[in-house]
Amino acid sequence: MTARAQTSLPGLGVAFLLLTAAVFVGLVAAEGALGSTDRAALDRQAAVGLSERLTADRAPLTTRTSVLNDSRLGSLDAATLRSTYGLGPDTAVEVQLDGRTLAAVGDPRVGRTVRRVVLVETRQRRSLTPAFTGSQRATLPRRTDRVLVTLSPPAETTVSEVRADGRVVLREPGGLDGTYDVAVSPYETTTLRFETTGDLDRGSVRLVYFPERTRPAELEVTVDG
Amino acid sequence: MDNRGLSPVVGKTLAASIAVLYVAGMTALLLNGPVPAGQTAAGGELGERVLATAAGHVEAAIPDGDRRVDVRTEVAMPATVRNTGYTLELRSGRLVLDHPTDALDRETRLLLPATVTVADGNWTSTDRLVVRVAGAPGNRTLWLEGDR
Numbered sequence: 001m002t003a004r005a006q007t008s009l010p011g012l013g014v015a016f017l018l019l020t021a022a023v024f025v026g027l028v029a030a031e032g033a034l035g036s037t038d039r040a041a042l043d044r045q046a047a048v049g050l051s052e053r054l055t056a057d058r059a060p061l062t063t064r065t066s067v068l069n070d071s072r073l074g075s076l077d078a079a080t081l082r083s084t085y086g087l088g089p090d091t092a093v094e095v096q097l098d099g100r101t102l103a104a105v106g107d108p109r110v111g112r113t114v115r116r117v118v119l120v121e122t123r124q125r126r127s128l129t130p131a132f133t134g135s136q137r138a139t140l141p142r143r144t145d146r147v148l149v150t151l152s153p154p155a156e157t158t159v160s161e162v163r164a165d166g167r168v169v170l171r172e173p174g175g176l177d178g179t180y181d182v183a184v185s186p187y188e189t190t191t192l193r194f195e196t197t198g199d200l201d202r203g204s205v206r207l208v209y210f211p212e213r214t215r216p217a218e219l220e221v222t223v224d225g
Numbered sequence: 226m227d228n229r230g231l232s233p234v235v236g237k238t239l240a241a242s243i244a245v246l247y248v249a250g251m252t253a254l255l256l257n258g259p260v261p262a263g264q265t266a267a268g269g270e271l272g273e274r275v276l277a278t279a280a281g282h283v284e285a286a287i288p289d290g291d292r293r294v295d296v297r298t299e300v301a302m303p304a305t306v307r308n309t310g311y312t313l314e315l316r317s318g319r320l321v322l323d324h325p326t327d328a329l330d331r332e333t334r335l336l337l338p339a340t341v342t343v344a345d346g347n348w349t350s351t352d353r354l355v356v357r358v359a360g361a362p363g364n365r366t367l368w369l370e371g372d373r
Contacts, residue, residue: 012240016247023251027259034266041270042333045277049284049336057289086318088334 040112047114047223050093053085055118055219060084063121067214070122073097078105091225098217111224119214128207132200138192142211145186150179150206157198164190186212265328268307272329275303276322279313279354280333283320286356287341287365295359297370302354310350315369318343337367344368 057065060080061072076095081087081103092106097120130138140147149170153159162170162182169182184190192207194200279302286298304310312323321332337343340363348354352371360366 008236008240009243012243016243019247020251023255030263031259034263034270037270041273041277042280042331045281046333046336049281052285053336053338083339086335086337086339091334 043112043223043225044114046091047112047221050085050087050095050223051114051116051219051221054095054221055116066116067119067121068097068217068219070120073102073120076103078103081105088225091223093224094220094222096220096222099220106224108222108224111222113220113222116219116221118217118219120217121212121214123210123212126209126211128209129202130205130207131202132204136194136196136200138194138205138207140190140192140207140209142209143186143189144209144211145184146210147182147184147190147192148179148208149182149192150208151176151204152206153177153196153200153204154198157196157200157204159194159196159200161195163193163195166193264307265326268324268326268329269331271303272306272311272322272324273331275306275311276313276320276331276333278302279322280320280335283356283367283369284336286358287337287367288358291362293361294365296357298356298358299372300354300356302350304350306350312350313348313354313369315343315346317345340365342366346370 053059055062055066055068061068061076063069081093081095082105087093087105092108092111094104094108094111095102097118126142128138128140132138147164149162151159151162153175158175159177160171160173160175161168162176162180164182164184165188169184170176170180194205279300282298282300286296288294288296306324307326307329309325311325311329314321314323318337319332319334322330324330335343341358342360342364344366346369348369348371355370355372356367357370358365358367
């Protein structure tokens with residue numbers, strides 16, 4: 001008689017079965033989410049830190065933040081990486097610029113890689129001999145941070161003053177003669193004006209300047225350990 | 226025929242006790258296996274990131290320039306990992322995360338210039354983390370300060 005009334009029990013069993021299945025699906029999903037997280041936060045941090053140190057404002061390789069000096073890139077080697085940047089003895093590091101390896105310590109196979117866009121700066125040496133036809137000015141075609149001014153004025157001419165963009169950079173009332181190293185602003189085009197008694201002609205002034213050429217490159221730092 | 230009225234009572238009681246037993250069993254099963262394991266896994270991940278963040282801030286706390294400095298950098302850090310406080314220790318150039326759950330202990334090497342001396346010290350997560358760097362450009366000292 002009583003057996004007839006317990007029809008809800010099989011329903012309860014099915015509900016528990018479904019609930020158990022749902023719990024297990026949830027557990028598997030949670031496990032998968034934990035398992036797929038990036039587990040190399042420390043390697044990543046080391047790579048970011050090293051790339052920041054390499055491209056910092058006053059780093060051995062840079063001229064300013066994120067601008068690498070091409071002539072200093074060769075000085076980076078495994079020993080410099082260890083001594084200057086404080087790498088551990090068991091840390092493997094590779095520094096690449098546009099796919100070319102600059103320096104490598106060990107063999108980082110499973111490390112984390114950080115890529116940064118940097119500028120690589122090359123300084124060229126250019127010279128200019130102004131003709132001085134109708135003016136006493138010479139404008140440098142490219143921006144530079146220093147100019148070597150070589151003055152050899154004709155015998156009857158005295159160069160008393162040289163101005164760069166209106167600012168007096170050289171002055172000698174008795175007459176300037178010889179080679180002078182003049183620092184100018186790298187942020188604007190420089191026009192040199194010569195205050196003279198008498199005329200200047202082609203060859204009286206020779207200018208050597210150092211324009212920079214920058215190209216973008218990708219710096220890759222891989223750290224393992 | 227008299228006990229026919231008991232049938233729903235017995236049925237409901239049976240169902241209710243089975244449900245209670247099931248929930249109790251399931252809870253015990255979960256709390257003894259997957260839940261602590263998941264907490265430890267998540268805590269380990271968080272601890273590693275906490276340590277990486279701390280190391281990044283400590284490395285970034287070194288100022289550029291060629292003057293004598295005394296700078297204090299405050300770093301926001303989580304107060305707990307896996308529901309408990311933890312300790313950060315500076316030991317001969319290494320930053321160590323010490324957690325009451327030993328599975329969560331981590332350590333990393335700080336990438337610092339050779340001119341920086343690292344003073345050993347501890348910081349507990351109940352304090353505010355302050356990284357202090359002081360000294361002349363060629364000989365700077367770095368240490369951790371807790372600031373309540």
